[in-house]
Amino acid sequence: MAKELKEVVNKEENYSQWYNNLVVKAGLAENSAVRGCMVIKPYGYAIWEKMQAALDKMFKDTGHMNAYFPLFIPKSFFNKEASHVEGFAKECAVVTHYRLKNDPDGKGVVVDEDAKLEEELIVRPTSETIIWNTYKNWIQSYRDLPILCNQWANVVRWEMRTRLFLRTAEFLWQEGHTAHATKDEALEETRKMIGVYAEFAEKWMGLPVIIGHKSDSERFAGAEDTMTIEALMQDGKALQSGTSHFLGQNFAKAFDVQFANKDGKLDYVWATSWGVSTRLMGALIMAHSDNNGLVLPPKLAPIEVVLIPIYKGEDELREITNKLKEIGDRLKKVGISVKVDDRDNVRSGFKFAEYELKGVPVRIVMGPRDFKNGTVEIARRDTLTKENISQEGLTEYIQKMVEDIQENIFNKALNFRNEMTTKVDTYEEFKEVLENKGGFILAHWDGTPETEEKIKNETKATIRCIPVDAPEEDGVDIISGNPSKRRVLFAKSY
């Protein structure tokens, strides 16, 4: 492990390699034999399951139910919503046949050309089309509304350049799809769900985010408005972490979904969709981790507290392990997940490094002297500090510590973001900050695609969002000099 750990490059040296090293060494995920598709390993999946459980509860608490729609979408469905097909139907996995047969040459199997599909099927890149085609049959009157469905599923987008969790051909996500009788209700749902994502990011992931609207050019293909949460990574780049779309009546019109309103008149249904994906795993790793490995917020850590005995000989091992198990059981009773690692075929130093790499928030160590004195050594993963304390009142102490770690991780990320957010008033300043400091840049924008495009082409920075809480402030666009009413958020991004 010590050797393996050394292979994790420092993040100051090569951020991208540091990230990749961490994901692989900590046992979160790895590349598979299929180009662009990842294997999510048990430890990584355990974190994802904690994310899912928290989000799923939030969705249900806001009135949503889960359902499941087909993996495959008939090709023709994508043609029905004009801007959607441009955005989604191009780079995707296409199923053309439904049978293989034995190779006539006797070498394995080949595609059976007699089993060609009449219409190709697309492996879903997102499910608006198949879902609105289904909703058509579910909705006749205002009494059938709202429909508040969510789906946990895999989706495929054929990406050429992939990175574990951040951009993969297949990824896991949830996609909410709701149908409403009024525009206001759909707008309210769009806002509510981006709020749910923001709360999850901040309270569970310890990740401060900025809520805002996407500019026209960055909007979801088929949406009238896209709301986003944007987070800042340690290399000063932004990561779009979740989106919620107000779809207007676009999909209802494309799939002819009308309902009789209270006055008996026919109207098209209003829609939203919203999603977060395994990309959040990338955000979690990149936002908090250090050169020793992962730093996990306790609320998402598969193991919150690891307990390790230091011993000579079997008797001491048994004695100390039993004591650690008692402590562990008390922690479990108050809802803290623990692991007692009494393996006797690896050294303690190896264990320390392993759990540090895996980001376990708290480590409790007990040696023979601790055992005699009624003490333990506690190490915090976030601050890398150690202390010796009494076993008396340990459960309450750890409870408070775990809460403190959760808060500290968030505050650290928030302070970093605040330091890395710069207001600029000229394009010169903009370029200077982007090149030498990075991070979020708040600048005035006149709302035209021309300014946005020029900046993107020349600097690679994009408008991450128009923050919902941006104060009104008179200014001028840094490119055009035209008047602007508020600053928008620029950054380079993943």
Added chain:
Amino acid sequence: MAKELKEVVNKEENYSQWYNNLVVKAGLAENSAVRGCMVIKPYGYAIWEKMQAALDKMFKDTGHMNAYFPLFIPKSFFNKEASHVEGFAKECAVVTHYRLKNDPDGKGVVVDEDAKLEEELIVRPTSETIIWNTYKNWIQSYRDLPILCNQWANVVRWEMRTRLFLRTAEFLWQEGHTAHATKDEALEETRKMIGVYAEFAEKWMGLPVIIGHKSDSERFAGAEDTMTIEALMQDGKALQSGTSHFLGQNFAKAFDVQFANKDGKLDYVWATSWGVSTRLMGALIMAHSDNNGLVLPPKLAPIEVVLIPIYKGEDELREITNKLKEIGDRLKKVGISVKVDDRDNVRSGFKFAEYELKGVPVRIVMGPRDFKNGTVEIARRDTLTKENISQEGLTEYIQKMVEDIQENIFNKALNFRNEMTTKVDTYEEFKEVLENKGGFILAHWDGTPETEEKIKNETKATIRCIPVDAPEEDGVDIISGNPSKRRVLFAKSY
């Protein structure tokens, strides 16, 4: 609803149509626009989620962790295990291209022939091959074993004749894939997991099952032994409800997965795999439901108790609903899921029929007189009995009733199965019972494929399993007259 209910055909009249009516009318699932793929609707998915939660806990309690492996499998992987390719690689969805492009004629999108994959990808019908190709890199020494992984995933098998839940092109399942250092440990795992399935079927689904081994001809493609749980449906047909496979060293050899044992010698790894799917939903529906609709065991019912007010005017509605909410809150506190249905735009009769159709185990109704007298009317879905009782001690009464319903549903199915299990000693008798009574038939078999095939061809009945608890008993094969040591279980099946 009354009208809709009438459209549910009696099961004595047309069992198959009764089943399909129920699935659709109760809002469990429906066919989608994609041939053979279903939409699992919110109410159906809520039952599946309860199944998943219970199974997932059982898997974790037996030491397994979840992981996720790719949706796509390179075609060549299927050639590596000889019998596996025969069993699985034929009827499947084949991805041949990764891009669409605008139709040169301006009509939508067409497949881009420039984006043809070098090697076709198969949408997984089961994941042994991609997983063992991955395990190869995870396993070097006995210290890396056992690996105990499970995956919740969608799989695709191109079925020509599909039926909702029972046989669909895409279905949801879990597949466990374990790797072991010894044959004994793998055999033990195979048995342990079929035991987990049996416990789940009986304790949660209220479904009595027979555990046994498949005959050679019915074994999983690539397995050395397949264990199964077999359940009996109300039409006298068997439904294979879950399987656990001892894979020997077949996949380790196919993917060259060797490990250094404690003596430092290289050996191939031993494997198991096991799975249950959304087919269990079909079993649940078919085993217990009646001509009024679903009958759900309380442990899997999304709503265990529905509370309905009977009222005249708004004041009564509010008064009675408030009282019902109090009762509901007390039930929730002891872990019973409830719904208070105070909709005022549908009649009570409609509500009664709806919850009966949806199989809600207990209905509590309160009218003005009940309100005054401190009573309620309770109706049980399983027995269709009603009674008026005091609100005093209602929580405890309902708690006991819910347990009783769970037990009663199981016992009813068990009695039915016992009645429908017949021992026969001649082929004449066999055919007579199969034709006029159906159900499970226990008959002697000499262990040869010839007898098995003759019976299958002539009667469509197959050996469901060789029960693990079949007592030793001297007899003769009903076809060949050769000696046999025990009876095996025959039935027609889904």
